[in-house]
Amino acid sequence: MIKLSCLSLFQIVCFLCSSTALANIDYIKPFDVDFVHYHAKLEPDFKDQSVAGIVQIDFMPIAKNVRTLTFSAEYKSIKSINLNGKPAQFSLHDKQLIIDTSKSLSAEKLNTLAIEYQAKPRRGMRFHEDHLYTVYHTKNWLVAHNNINDKASFELELIHDKKLISQGNGLMLSQKKLGEHQVISHWHQPNAMPIYTFGFALGEFESFTQKVNETTFSFLYTKGSELSKKSIQNAFSDVPDMLQFFEQKSGFPLPQGTYAYVIVEGRIAQESAGFSLVGERFVHTVLKNKSENWFIAHELAHEWWGNSVTCANFSHFWLNEGLVQFLVAAYKQHLFGEQAYKDEINVAIRRVKRAVKENRVAPVAFYNEINEQEINRTMAYSKGALVFYMLREKLGDKLFWQALKQYTMTYKDKSVTTQDLKSSFEKTTSKDLSDFFNRWVYGHEIPTLQL
Numbered sequence: 001m002i003k004l005s006c007l008s009l010f011q012i013v014c015f016l017c018s019s020t021a022l023a024n025i026d027y028i029k030p031f032d033v034d035f036v037h038y039h040a041k042l043e044p045d046f047k048d049q050s051v052a053g054i055v056q057i058d059f060m061p062i063a064k065n066v067r068t069l070t071f072s073a074e075y076k077s078i079k080s081i082n083l084n085g086k087p088a089q090f091s092l093h094d095k096q097l098i099i100d101t102s103k104s105l106s107a108e109k110l111n112t113l114a115i116e117y118q119a120k121p122r123r124g125m126r127f128h129e130d131h132l133y134t135v136y137h138t139k140n141w142l143v144a145h146n147n148i149n150d151k152a153s154f155e156l157e158l159i160h161d162k163k164l165i166s167q168g169n170g171l172m173l174s175q176k177k178l179g180e181h182q183v184i185s186h187w188h189q190p191n192a193m194p195i196y197t198f199g200f201a202l203g204e205f206e207s208f209t210q211k212v213n214e215t216t217f218s219f220l221y222t223k224g225s226e227l228s229k230k231s232i233q234n235a236f237s238d239v240p241d242m243l244q245f246f247e248q249k250s251g252f253p254l255p256q257g258t259y260a261y262v263i264v265e266g267r268i269a270q271e272s273a274g275f276s277l278v279g280e281r282f283v284h285t286v287l288k289n290k291s292e293n294w295f296i297a298h299e300l301a302h303e304w305w306g307n308s309v310t311c312a313n314f315s316h317f318w319l320n321e322g323l324v325q326f327l328v329a330a331y332k333q334h335l336f337g338e339q340a341y342k343d344e345i346n347v348a349i350r351r352v353k354r355a356v357k358e359n360r361v362a363p364v365a366f367y368n369e370i371n372e373q374e375i376n377r378t379m380a381y382s383k384g385a386l387v388f389y390m391l392r393e394k395l396g397d398k399l400f401w402q403a404l405k406q407y408t409m410t411y412k413d414k415s416v417t418t419q420d421l422k423s424s425f426e427k428t429t430s431k432d433l434s435d436f437f438n439r440w441v442y443g444h445e446i447p448t449l450q451l
């Protein structure tokens with residue numbers, strides 16, 4: 001599903017008449033195909049560190065005369081491709097899979113690709129002796145497009161040993177026996193999500209669930225872990241309060257009514273749709289010091305800001321990460337008091353100061369589109385968080401939280417640009433925020449804050 005454009009009729013008129021207006025519109029690269037739904041049936045191979053199976057992709061051309069479809073072929077071998085039930089011609093060039101549709105596909109008509117393949121990704125999937133999980137780079141293990149502006153729903157049928165436990169996106173619809181030793185776990189993510197949030201974990205996990213009103217939280221951890229059910233319950237004891245806080249700030253409940261934390265070794269904090277991977281090291285830290293619970297809040301907050309309301313391209317990455325970093329600070333203020341908020345904002349100030357010293361300064365957002373490698377993470381995460389801090393100071397608590405809630409509800413399950421945030425805040429607060437955004441978001445200026 002696609003955010004086609006953020007241009008209003010008024011902006012289009014300005015766009016045509018004035019080059020100044022052109023510079024003040026967030027640019028979204030147009031594209032000609034809308035990928036709607038993915039349905040994969042996959043079997044991971046622990047020994048070979050690979051995954052094999054078939055993915056069905058439902059898509060709709062937007063442009064007329066679509067003749068080719070391009071996906072990443074990195075780490076993959078393609079066995080067969082069918083388009084609408086008939087074999088399709090394809091070629092591999094420079095790590096790209098190019099599918100020839102043989103004739104032009106009609107715009108606005110749904111088509112289905114079925115691709116049988118094997119992937120052996122060196123990035124995006126991590127194999128351990130008794131468990132494995134995917135991390136962020138979906139296109140490395142799934143034949144998928146890589147445009148974060150085009151969200152899609154996802155079904156995953158995972159074939160695995162019946163002794164293993166799986167975690168996928170959304171809800172598990174069923175688990176069926178396959179022969180004597182295997183099962184097929186069928187996961188379904190009905191809401192359209194950015195592709196990088198598609199994923200799964202599988203392993204000899206221990207697990208338990210916890211009900212928080214209507215929401216079920218699952219906790220999965222490896223059998224060899226030093227952690228126990230009790231220590232995990234202790235480390236994650238603030239989760240019910242976090243859930244309430246983010247639901248209140250966003251204006252709507254946790255999208256699927258379920259959420260899982262998959263606890264794996266090391267230091268990892270990565271959100272997927274409906275679950276996150278969190279590192280054992282972080283869990284041990286929070287057991288020693290309760291105020292180190294940032295990663296638990298950060299990944300949960302992404303369910304609303306990042307997964308549901310998603311930046312339309314990497315020029316607006318701060319709308320995922322800067323906002324979530326700010327919200328973690330605001331949550332800590334709610335839980336631990338004013339000093340905890342200041343401490344968290346001070347961390348962002350220090351990181352930005354270091355970036356200035358090292359000459360790593362850039363705007364927080366860009367009118368033109370930048371690619372993922374061009375993201376300045378300190379600016380997107382830390383200066384981004386400071387921008388939200390300053391916006392809260394400028395508007396006052398009542399207006400700020402009202403505007404954030406309105407923005408989040410308006411763009412639920414959609415993609416956003418910085419201009420969408422600006423317009424939404426301006427509408428709710430009846431204030432012109434042009435100077436603020438030009439100076440702090442699109443400009444290079446670094447705020448001198450002292451808390």
Ligand SMILES: [Zn+2]
Binds near residue numbers: 298320324
């Ligand atoms: Zn994040």
